[in-house]
Structure formats: structure tokens, C-alpha cells
Amino acid sequence: MRIGEVASAAGVSTRALRYYEQQQLIVSSRSAGGQRLYAPDTVERVRWIQLLYAAGLSSRTIVEFLPCVHTGIAGPEMIARLRAERDRLDEHMRDLAATRARLDSVLAAAEFDATRSGDEAAEV
Amino acid sequence: MRIGEVASAAGVSTRALRYYEQQQLIVSSRSAGGQRLYAPDTVERVRWIQLLYAAGLSSRTIVEFLPCVHTGIAGPEMIARLRAERDRLDEHMRDLAATRARLDSVLAAAEFDATRSGDEAAEV
DNA sequence: GTAAAAGTTGACGCTGACGTCAAGGGCAAG
DNA sequence: CTTGCCCTTGACGTCAGCGTCAACTTTTAC
Numbered sequence: 112m113r114i115g116e117v118a119s120a121a122g123v124s125t126r127a128l129r130y131y132e133q134q135q136l137i138v139s140s141r142s143a144g145g146q147r148l149y150a151p152d153t154v155e156r157v158r159w160i161q162l163l164y165a166a167g168l169s170s171r172t173i174v175e176f177l178p179c180v181h182t183g184i185a186g187p188e189m190i191a192r193l194r195a196e197r198d199r200l201d202e203h204m205r206d207l208a209a210t211r212a213r214l215d216s217v218l219a220a221a222e223f224d225a226t227r228s229g230d231e232a233a234e235v
Numbered sequence: 236m237r238i239g240e241v242a243s244a245a246g247v248s249t250r251a252l253r254y255y256e257q258q259q260l261i262v263s264s265r266s267a268g269g270q271r272l273y274a275p276d277t278v279e280r281v282r283w284i285q286l287l288y289a290a291g292l293s294s295r296t297i298v299e300f301l302p303c304v305h306t307g308i309a310g311p312e313m314i315a316r317l318r319a320e321r322d323r324l325d326e327h328m329r330d331l332a333a334t335r336a337r338l339d340s341v342l343a344a345a346e347f348d349a350t351r352s353g354d355e356a357a358e359v
Numbered sequence: 360g361t362a363a364a365a366g367t368t369g370a371c372g373c374t375g376a377c378g379t380c381a382a383g384g385g386c387a388a389g
Numbered sequence: 390c391t392t393g394c395c396c397t398t399g400a401c402g403t404c405a406g407c408g409t410c411a412a413c414t415t416t417t418a419c
Binding site (some may be wrong): 165185186197203209211214218220 | 286303313321330332337348349
């Protein structure tokens with residue numbers, strides 16, 4: 112696959128893919144003319160990368176994780192790192208849930224106030 | 236309260252507080268000598284700000300939300316924005332949960348593999 | 360009264376994940 | 390052959406939330 116195909120299949124820009132390659136997150140072979148060629152499973156890999164970015168991991172961390180993500184094999188040190196990141200994720204999710212709850216109660220109050228002042232448009 | 240007190244009470248740097256003021260997130264009066272003085276509830280406000288930052292909101296968004304967060308009053312437009320952000324948060328949390336699950340299954344595989352190869356240190 | 364601690368206003372630095380030109384080369388179609 | 394689209398490297402730009410001097414002033418403690 113060429114870079115544009117991978118980009119649209121994975122929903123990222125070609126710039127992002129070149130950046131990922133520079134960060135050693137993905138690899139490519141080259142055509143005779145020097146164009147990048149990707150294995151099909153690169154798309155899956157890129158989706159993983161996006162997930163891990165969204166989870167707050169850095170390129171440096173992701174590049175360490177990706178091998179064992181694919182092979183399922185990790186040394187004890189890597190297992191500890193994986194656990195640590197999972198626990199960080201858990202904590203972050205708890206914080207988000209708390210924030211969401213507080214935001215929701217603010218919303219409830221605002222909606223109640225809106226209905227009381229007769230603003231029909233704000234009602235569910 | 237002076238800036239240092241608020242900073243340590245809220246767990247942020249003084250630099251952050253000055254930045255928040257510049258972004259109109261908090262206000263201060265001044266002493267005769269020109270030093271910032273804060274109302275005690277500023278601490279709570281700063282905690283809110285931190286929560287919303289952690290939830291991925293920008294200063295621009297937070298400055299719009301904070302008034303109705305405190306008063307519980309919001310126009311229909313603001314209520315829509317609040318709902319939108321809450322929904323974004325929900326979606327983000329779902330993504331994080333999915334990522335966490337996938338990470339966890341990788342971990343399970345790695346741990347299993349580690350026990351099979353007799354690496355006691357990696358066992359729970 | 361004086362030294363230390365805490366505060367003030369600039370202003371530049373930093374980090375990360377790309378966006379965005381610029382100036383060209385590769386490649387299938389007609 | 391040339392049109393047009395996709396690709397290449399290189400390099401500078403961006404944005405946000407602060408960190409970090411620097412050079413002073415205010416306040417506090419003794």
C-alpha cells in the first residue's frame with residue numbers, strides 16, 4: 112500500500128504517517144522510485160497508535176509498547192510498565208467520571224432553572 | 236489570601252495562577268503595594284479549572300463555562316454547549332475504556348507467557 | 360533596620376504532534 | 390509526451406500551558 116491509501120484507511124494524514132516512521136512507530140519499504148510502501152497490517156498498527164495517543168501515552172512510550180502489543184510477549188520490566196500505564200489510565204478514568212458527574216449536576220441545575228424561567232427551547 | 240497560599244492550597248504553581256488570571260479564569264484585587272489578593276473560594280475555582288483542563292477543555296472553553304458552573308444559571312445556548320462537552324467526555328471515556336481493555340488483554344497474554352517461561356518475578 | 364522570603368512584570372523557552380509551504384520526482388492514462 | 394495526481398525531503402510554523410530566568414519591589418521576621 113502507498114502512503115495515501117494507509118492514511119485514508121486509518122484516518123490520519125500522510126504527514127502523521129511520516130512522523131510515525133520518524134518516531135520508529137511504523138516501518139516501510141521503498142518502491143524503485145523511492146516511494147514508501149506499507150504492509151496491510153500497518154493500518155491496524157496505526158489505529159493502535161491513535162488509541163494509545165488518545166490515552167495520553169507519548170511516542171517514546173508507545174514505541175516501547177508496540178512490540179509486545181503485537182507479540183504478546185514482554186519481559187518482567189515491560190509487564191510492570193504495562194501495569195503502571197493501565198493503572199494510570201484507571202485513575203484518569205475515575206477523574207474523568209467525577210468531572211463528568213459534576214458537570215452533569217451543573218447541567219441539571221441549569222436545565223431546571225431554564226424550565227422554571229419558561230425557556231422551552233432548553234427542555235429535553 | 237496571597238498567591239503563594241492559593242497556589243499551595245490548590246496544588247498549582249504561582250505561574251499557573253498568573254496565567255489563569257491572564258486567561259480571565261480567576262480574578263484578584265491588589266494590596267497597597269501591588270500584590271495580588273484572592274478571595275478564599277478562588278481555591279475551589281482553581282480546582283474546577285484543573286478538573287476541566289484534565290477533561291481536555293481549553294482555557295477559552297473553561298472561561299465560558301465557569302460562570303454557570305458557579306451560579307447554576309445558563310442560557311439555552313450554554314446548556315447546549317454543556318451537553319456537547321459532557322457527551323464528548325462520555326465518548327472519550329468509552330474510548331479509554333476500550334483501550335484499557337485491549338491493554339489489559341495484552342497484559343494477560345504477556346503475564347501468561349511469563350509464567351509459562353518460569354519467570355516468577357512477573358507473577359501476581 | 361535589615362535580611363530573607365515572597366511577589367511583581369516582562370519576556371524567552373519548551374514540548375509534542377503534527378500543519379504547511381517549497382521545490383522537485385514518480386507513474387498510469389490518453 | 391504531457392497532463393495530473395501522488396509522492397519525496399527539508400524546514401519552518403503552530404498552539405497551549407505553563408517553566409524559567411532577570412531585575413526589582415513588598416512584606417515579614419527578628
